[in-house]
Structures are given as C-alpha cells and as structure tokens.
Amino acid sequence: MPTPHGAVCWSELMTRDAEAAKTYYAKICGWSYDAMKMDGGQDYYVAMSAGIPVAGIMDMSGMAVFEELPPHWFTYFAVDDVDAAARQTKEQGGEVVRPPFDVPGIGRIAILKDSSGAAMGMITEAEQA
Structure with missing residues (x-):
C-alpha cells in the first residue's frame, strides 16, 4: 500500500x-x-x-553539492504527483533544487526547498507489483 x-x-x-x-x-x-x-x-x-x-x-564524501553541509537526516514526503508538487513549490515561493527524476522501482523524486528555505525530498512512489 x-x-x-x-x-x-x-x-x-x-x-x-x-x-x-x-x-x-x-x-x-x-x-x-x-x-x-x-x-x-x-x-x-x-x-x-x-x-x-x-x-x-x-x-556524501566527495560530492561537491554536499561539501558545505554537516552530516544530517533528510526527509522525504509522499505526494500523489511530484511534478505538480515541484510546480506548486515554485508558485509558493520555494525552490526546485533538483527537478523530478525517476528512480527505477522506487518512484519519481524531486529535491525542493519550501518558502522558508527548508530542504526536503518529495516522492511519488512507484507502484509495487
């Protein structure tokens, strides 16, 4: 489910x-x-x-995008349509850090920042057989 x-x-x-x-x-x-x-x-x-x-x-060693960040936990939220969530994020003053992309067997993911600057992932999960 x-x-x-x-x-x-x-x-x-x-x-x-x-x-x-x-x-x-x-x-x-x-x-x-x-x-x-x-x-x-x-x-x-x-x-x-x-x-x-x-x-x-x-x-995250050696990944330039994470060079300045300390170790941290990162949270993903489930959404029905990650592409719509990315569009709505921009409309609400947030930022699309990484546009939606597919991870086979996992789902479609976007990395976003809300209007306060807090980063999170959003995912539309792949249907499981």
Missing part, C-alpha cells in the same frame, strides 16, 4: 562515515543493512528493522 499523500515516507542519513553510522544504528536501533549501488557506483545502505526497510544511509 502506498504511503498517503503528505505523510513522511522515507528518511536517509547523509554522512561522511557510513560505516560508523551503520555500527551506531545497528547497536542502538537493531538495524541490519542491504547495500545497493547508486548511479555513481557508490553504495547506498537500506536500513532494515525486522525485515522492513526503514531508512537509508548515504556517504
């Missing part, structure tokens, strides 16, 4: 030490991890709790 429109549907940790983060959350939260390759070839770790994907961990 897809995440309802407007609900938080995913969080990912952006860090420069994924191994330390994985160890920490494994001990504190009991997470295990499934690794998957991203477009650039680096690993993206899907945190699992009782066999359910609950979060992601991404190493």
Whole structure:
C-alpha cells in the first residue's frame, strides 16, 4: 500500500562515515543493512528493522553539492504527483533544487526547498507489483 499523500515516507542519513553510522544504528536501533549501488557506483545502505526497510544511509564524501553541509537526516514526503508538487513549490515561493527524476522501482523524486528555505525530498512512489 502506498504511503498517503503528505505523510513522511522515507528518511536517509547523509554522512561522511557510513560505516560508523551503520555500527551506531545497528547497536542502538537493531538495524541490519542491504547495500545497493547508486548511479555513481557508490553504495547506498537500506536500513532494515525486522525485515522492513526503514531508512537509508548515504556517504556524501566527495560530492561537491554536499561539501558545505554537516552530516544530517533528510526527509522525504509522499505526494500523489511530484511534478505538480515541484510546480506548486515554485508558485509558493520555494525552490526546485533538483527537478523530478525517476528512480527505477522506487518512484519519481524531486529535491525542493519550501518558502522558508527548508530542504526536503518529495516522492511519488512507484507502484509495487
């Protein structure tokens, strides 16, 4: 069942030490991890709790776009139409940081900033078979 429109549907940790983060959350939260390759070839770790994907961990080392940012958690909201959300964001005084793009098997994602400057992701989830 897809995440309802407007609900938080995913969080990912952006860090420069994924191994330390994985160890920490494994001990504190009991997470295990499934690794998957991203477009650039680096690993993206899907945190699992009782066999359910609950979060992601991404190493942002060497990525110029993240150079000035400290490690942080990044939130994604589910929307029925991410392209419409991107248009509406601009209309409401926000910013489209990364226009909508497709992630096979995951959905269509945009990286946005609201009118106060807060960054977030929005996603229209792919239909699951």
